[in-house]
Amino acid sequence: MPELLLELFSEEIPARLQRKAAEDLKKAVTNALVENGLVYESAGAFATPRRLALTVTGLPSASPDTREERKGPKTDAPQQAIEGFLRGAGLSSIDEAKVQSDPKKGDFYVAVIEKKGAPAVDILREILPAAVKTFPWGKPMRWGSGRTEWVRPLRAVTATFGADGEDPEIVPFKIEDVTSSNVTFGHRFMAPDAIKVRRFDDYVQALEKAKVVLDIDRRKDIIRSDAEQLAFAQGLELIADEGLLEEVAGLVEWPVVMMGAFDEAFLKVPEETIIATIRANQKCFCLRDSATGKLANKFILTSNLAAEDNGATIVAGNERVIRARLSDAKFFYEQDLATPLSDNLPKLKDVVFHAKLGTQYERIERIEKLAAEIAPLVGAIVEDAKRASRLAKADLPTGMVGEFPELQGLMGRYYALAQGEKPEVAAAIEDHYKPLGPSDRVPTEPVSIAVALADKLDILTGFWAIDEKPTGSKDPYALRRAALGVIRIISENALRLSLGRFVSDTDLLSFFHDRLKVSLRDAGARHDLVDAVISADSDDILQIGNRVNALGGLLEAEDGKALLAGYKRAVNILVAEEKKDGKSYTGDLDDAALSASEESVLSAAIDLARTDVSVRLEADDYAGAIGSLATLRAPVDAFFEKVLVNDPDSAIRANRLNLLARLRDIMHLVADFGKVAG
Incomplete structure (x- = not known):
């Protein structure tokens, strides 16, 4: 074809x-x-x-020939409707339409539109x-x-x-x-x-x-393979950079890979600075020494030309530009080192973070206060958390961060260490921005955790206070990322932290719930179980995750499946009878009216389980509470097998409905089983 x-x-x-x-x-x-x-x-x-x-x-x-029958108005329709039908069907006269009859609607016009293929x-x-x-x-x-x-x-x-x-x-x-x-x-x-x-x-x-490789993925493979081979021959390893590889493959039609070098003296500058400089200005790849893992004074460039001198002129040109750029980077680094980070803080008084939320300096003050509150809860020394918060944004006015904004935090760590700050304070300066995405690591040291949480909670509470919330796909201030960052820091560090202590806005707490649901579902949790354990005031991220896991374990077991079936049967009966009776059954039992042994056994089992569940929940033993519920499986099965709920005696019937209400209520202490599928 x-x-x-x-x-x-x-x-x-x-x-x-x-x-x-x-x-x-x-x-x-x-x-x-x-x-x-x-x-x-x-x-x-x-x-x-x-x-x-x-x-x-x-x-x-x-194209194939086509035939379409287009239904039109009734034959007695107004002339205006008929003329509109003719225009739409491309007919010049109503005589070109045929009439069809419908026993209910009467006669109507139909246009047969036949179109020859082209x-x-x-x-x-x-x-x-x-x-x-x-x-x-x-x-x-x-x-x-x-x-x-x-x-x-x-x-x-x-x-x-x-x-x-x-x-x-x-x-x-x-x-x-x-x-x-x-x-x-x-x-x-x-x-x-x-x-x-x-x-x-x-x-x-x-x-x-004609020296054109059409497929961009093939060009990428050529560049990657040739670069790795060149590096290997020199005892070096290519520093992988998929984004740069994609960009470089889009700059050349005939990739020719070459190696250049720069003065070893520049290696005294932090390697991230060298990589950023070479990547941003020359679109070149950096290399590491295979034996030591240290950055090498070599780089890989990709030309769009197979030059007659085997690329010597091209390599020399790139080396010349990179030398100039690295000289600038070295100058910025040395100048920045000469200025204590704390001396940069007054400059932040003139840097507006947001028109309604003040300057970066004012934000630092809020983060410092918040980090001091969080520090004891995560095992951090309060003064270290305050010091790290104070210096967290102090690298923003530096020359290096001005040149490469993506290095903020990282350069702050280098400067802090060089200026004698504690290692944990320096680490927190870098880590407080993390995680920046789903694949980024989370802070794990207590001081870093305290400052990172304070930074993100300040952003969220601040923008909620001025009613600048994400809408639809729009999230200009990356508030969803901030909330997911809080969730990941808490979850991955197994922190017991009450968000309600720092988040007073119920809408913001609901926003956390939505992000947590996404996070748990991405991790493989069932969406209905997540909905079942989260209530409007749930504010313990770790507890919610643990409860989802424990509930999932119960419902995977036969006892759990049977108990869920019994719960749904009980609730269905209650809903139907409460609607019919026009009242709610609250669980108040008349022990004297328990006439069948199965209902007496179930009542006793519920009372015992309710006491045990309450004690275990108070002790934060959610798995134990789940286990207590599992003991109800047998008495619930026996009750529904032997007992008629809608007994002819109204007092017995009401008592049995109250017993089912008790069963429902004790299960709701653990989760809203009504939201569980199955």
Whole structure:
């Protein structure tokens, strides 16, 4: 079956946009194909710095004929309705419609719309330029005198369609002054001449000969493999950086990997600074010594050119720029070290954190106070927590953080250690931002925990106080991340900490509940069990997690499954009878009215279990409380097997309904079993 080849050749497309743009092109074209009746077998999208390419295989040569019956108004409908029906159906006269009868609705018009299929090329010449003109670039541009918007000026369009064994035809269309053809172009410098192509397979081969690797993932593999081999030959290891690898693969069409070096004297600067400098300014990879694990004074660069001098000039140019950048970094580092962190604090009085929440200095004061409250609860020395809070943001005015904001906290730790601060204080300066995401580690040292929790709780309570809460997908202040950070710090450090002590807003507590539900579900917990153990005032993160696990253990056992079935049966009976009787059953029993042995046994078991459950919950022995509930399985089963709840004697009936209410209420001490599925 025929195949479509489309290439949009332009000036350099930003690397960060290429992968998504290729998928957007595939989606736009394939959706339009299907809408026009052209189903296909497969589609593939590709991107290089100068082109987006698409192949669609297994296309029919024409769209199928279609026949549609469109129901219209009744035959006695107003003329205006009939005329609207004719316009919508494309009929020139009502005589072209037929009349159908319905026994209930009477006679009505029906238009039979028959549409002949169209050649695929005719459909493609309409949908391809439309896909280009409506392409979802974030910030497109115009060029020349045209009105079409594209991320960078379009220079050529390749569009061919045809079956194997035949010469494909060009899909004819025009975008501004660019006319579609069967011609593309190779590497800008090494093979700039025009290349005539037919279909996708020979297109890929022709590009390869013209020094263009079409597939971005293949370019990534080439860069990674060549870099690792170069490093290995020198006794070094490549520092993995998937984000940089993706970016570099989007900067080159023909990757050529080389190694450069810089002066060992720069290794006195913190390695994170060197890595950030080389990564940000030259898009190069750093290396470690395989034997020592220390940063090496070598780097990997990726050129888009196989130079005649084997890259010597390119390497020298990169080394020259990196030397200058590292000199700047060394200068910033030495200047920052010469200034005590505490001397930076007055500068933060002029740095606004938020118009309604004050300056960074005022925020530091709040964090310091909050950390002092948290410190005894997590085993931290109060004065250390206060000192770390005081200095936590003090690296923000430094030259190094001004140059590389992603190093905030980390540089603070380096400066604090160099200036004689306690190691635990220095560690807290770095760690108080953590975790920054689901894969980031959480602070584990007490001082770091206290400051990290204080930082995040201050953000959350502050923005809740000024009613700046996340809405829908919008969360400009990363409040969801802050809440998840609090949850992870508490959970992963097994902390017993009452959030209610620091969070007075019930809506904020509910926000924590929502984030905790997401966290527990991601960890594999059943959503219904999470809902069952969380109440409106639940504020102990660790306790909630433990309760979910304990409840899950009960319900996986046969006793738990049977008890849940008994609970649901009891509640269903109560709901029905309370609705019928117009009153609630509160669990007040008349012992003298317990006429059957099974109900007496159940009553005694409930009383015993209620006492034990209350004691265990008071002692925070939730697993023990769950175990106490499990003992009710046998008496509950026996009760429902032998006892008729709706006894003809109204007093006996009421007493038995109160007994079921007691069963319900004791189980609700542990969890809301009504929210448990099954």
